[in-house]
Amino acid sequence: MGTRYWGEFVDNRGSVLWVIGGTGEAVELAAALAVEQIPCLVTVTTAIAQHAYKKSSYLRVLVGGLNVASLGEFIQAQHIGAVLDVSHPFAVEISQGAIAATRALNLPYWRYERPAIKTSSNERVYYIEDLQAVLAPEVLLKQRTLLTLGYRWLHHFAPWQTQTTLFARILPSSVALEAALLAGFTPDRLIALRPPITAELERALWQQWGITQVITKASGAPGGEDIKCAIAEQLKISLYILNRPQLNYPVVCRSQKEALAVCRGWWRSHQGSWVKN
Known part of the structure; x- marks a missing residue:
């Protein structure tokens, strides 16, 4: 894992708060914790994400993927005394791993849960439990479908590239772009944008591409779920x-x-104790 140090922890008694990043709320909470002078170790998966965090003597940012199977060792090596999970609602693996590791080590674990928006009454909005509900001819064929699911889900649609017209919005990262291209998306059917996205831009994009349906995730207001519901209507x-x-x-x-x-x-x-650089 690559690292970017903004401070140096010196207490080996478990004095560090691990903030599992991945959302805009993680950035906001980390900034607030720094104001409280609580030493935080923030983990993010991409180098781009680290730039959202303001430089502080009370923050240290680690960039890269974590081995979920060895999170217990990671927690002990980093002298972590508690965990605040502010990962994306769909980042199930890291959350499950952190829960298991903190239970084994008898450490506090808190989950910040992004508020869900009110279920839409629009008859054109369909709530699904898994992708199998949309990976079907009656849903995808003869449609111009926009996917805003995140790059990790795009490979499921690769077999459909020759049967229907698919577009995707992804984060502006090389990892996301590579995954989209491997899933068969051509450059003219991709757009890289980081939320939040205004209603005006969202509407213009759908109209520009002649979108007839959208497949997205229940990511709450920070992920633009409410905006998508309004524009769909x-x-x-x-x-x-x-x-x-x-x-x-x-x-x-x-x-x-x-x-x-x-x-x-x-x-x-x-x-705990902390020494500024």
């Missing part, structure tokens, strides 16, 4: 929303205020 376009995976999180924080409160309480009781 305006343009009379079908919208398929993949529901979030249901995990049994030990503790769930429903707001950033609540997440900050539990972290603050842990830090005050723990009395």
